[in-house]
Amino acid sequence: MVGLHATEGEPRPLRSLRVPDEVPQFGALQAGDQVLLSGTILTARDAAHARLVALLESGQELPVELRNQTIYYTGPTPTPEGKIIGSCGPTTSGRMDGFTPTILRAGVRAMIGKGPRSAEVIAAMRETGAVYFYAFGGCGALYAQRVRSMELLAFEDLGPEAIYRLEIEAFPLVVAIDGSGASIF
Amino acid sequence: MTAMNRANPDPEPGVQHGKRLIPAEEIYRRLYDGIREMNVVLAADVVAALRAARESESPADGTRPQSRTGSPSAPRPAALPGAACFVLDSILENADIAEREQLPMCQDTGFVLVFVEQGHDVRVEGEPLDRIIHRAIADAYRDGRFRNSVVGDPLNNRTNTGTNLPPAIHYDHVDGEHLTIGCLAKGFGSENYSQTRMLKPTAGPNAVVQAVVETMERAGGNCCPPVVLGIGIGGTMDWAARLSKKALLRDLGDHHRDPYYRDLEERIMNAVNGLGIGAGGLGGGTTALGVHIETYPTHIAGLPVAVSVNCWAERKAVVRW
Incomplete structure (x- = not known):
């Protein structure tokens, strides 16, 4: 299949990528590519997705800009004294599937989580050219150590499920589903 | 049979009427420490197995x-x-x-399961064992800044209990004068x-x-x-x-x-x-x-x-x- 790796071969080189600056280069990413992702991302999981979609569907203004953004599905543990963030590994992405096509059409260009996605999500990714990154389940301390700053953006009442802006440095990820719809799952 | 059944440590003072007495506070303290540590420090046997796995890959x-979960419409690298x-x-x-940063290794710090094996000739002194276990879990999750992941009702009203309580506790009563308490934090x-x-x-x-x-x-x-x-x-x-x-x-x-x-x-x-x-x-x-x-x-x-x-x-x- 064109664009996919053969069974044999060298490991894919680790590729450094910065968001949102390098979002225009997402077209070159292929399912299976190993990436160190840096830059600015947003956190949002179940409850934040439900609220964002409710606002979008009723035509109201969003409390955050979604265009060109990357969303990380995580609900960190409480931030310990003197730390930037608590443990923040990925949660299961499939629970967000029902909301994701609407979120992608609102401008989100990348998602980070774990586990496969629905056919509807893959179709919406093809339509918008968005990319889905796989983060390693359980590695909450590793991802926490690579967060440089955390700032509350919206839905403070949701606690760990609120939307935060994170500055990240070298998140280890694998491209799980690329903009053409090719998938590692 | 299991790690639970292994060696009975040295008998300690506090034997009364043929019963070994263990103070509640001592049980609380060691349980609390164990629960704090298990969420932060990956057990040595698991680390060794992961290292061996890394060597073998x-x-x-x-x-x-073949994919069992993927969408049939999505091409997939072999x-x-x-x-x-x-x-x-x-x-x-x-x-x-x-371990270095004293952060939970995973943000899902789990539902706690407890296996108690209590000898017939051992008695807990000062507080019922289930209350000690509850206290150790709630305090360890609060002080360790672990995520509380338990809802009070499974179906009708899934409100977080805010304490990671209750655990599921299993009791076995066996011969002897030893007490073993095993805990799992199950993601x-x-x-x-x-x-x-x-x-x-x-x-x-x-x-x-x-x-x-x-x-x-x-x-x-x-x-x-x-x-x-x-x-x-x-x-x-x-x-x-x-x-x-x-x-x-x-x-x-x-x-x-x-x-x-x-x-x-x-x-x-x-x-x-x-x-x-x-x-x-x-x-x-x-x-x-x-x-x-x-x-x-x-x-x-x-x-x-x-x-x-x-x-x-x-x-x-x-x-x-």
Whole structure:
């Protein structure tokens, strides 16, 4: 299949990528590519997705800009004294599937989580050219150590499920589903 | 039988009327410490198994089984060379960082299961044991800044209890004057794939292997492999499930004492690793780090088999008196 790796071969080189600056280069990413992702991302999981979609569907203004953004599905543990963030590994992405096509059409260009996605999500990714990154389940301390700053953006009442802006440095990820719809799952 | 049943430590002062007395505060303190530590420091046996797995993986290999979960419309690479090494390196680095930074290794700090084995000749002094256990869990989760992950009602009103209480506590009363308390913090990314099956009484060992293989095929990469599998065989449906959890308390490499079941553990391990699910579900030969079987007598008409799937973050603490 064109664009996919053969069974044999060298490991894919680790590729450094910065968001949102390098979002225009997402077209070159292929399912299976190993990436160190840096830059600015947003956190949002179940409850934040439900609220964002409710606002979008009723035509109201969003409390955050979604265009060109990357969303990380995580609900960190409480931030310990003197730390930037608590443990923040990925949660299961499939629970967000029902909301994701609407979120992608609102401008989100990348998602980070774990586990496969629905056919509807893959179709919406093809339509918008968005990319889905796989983060390693359980590695909450590793991802926490690579967060440089955390700032509350919206839905403070949701606690760990609120939307935060994170500055990240070298998140280890694998491209799980690329903009053409090719998938590692 | 298990780590739970092992050596009775030195008898201590406080024996009264033929009963060994253990003060509540001592139990609380050691349990509290064990619960704090298990969420932050990955057990040495698990780290060793992960290191051995990393050594055995070849960066150039990455063959994977056919997809069982993917969308048929989505093309899929047949191999992801180097991906398993990338995942295992990240898991090992995560363990180092968690210990150094005193952060929970995973943000899902789990539902707590407790296995108590209390000798007939031992008495807890000062507070009922279940209250001590509750207090140790609530305080450890608060002070460790672990995520409270328990809702008070499973269906009607899923409100967080705010304390990570209650745990599920199992009590065994045995001969002697020792007390052993084993704790697991069970993450639900893996627990959602645990299963109990009622096999036919004459189904034999192949059917047991097959039941475990099917459980892992269903779980795929979603249960955060490489996994530790606890397998309970015998008893009733619930008893087998309970044994499958108790089996997770054993150290990796601490095999069943009966050679028949030791061989079965090895067969299951090989069958599961042959699935090619691999670390993080990205392929390779390391799907399971260990397989522990626990058995119990059962009814002539049945063969219950329970499989508890635990992610690589096997958080366990065993405290002995």
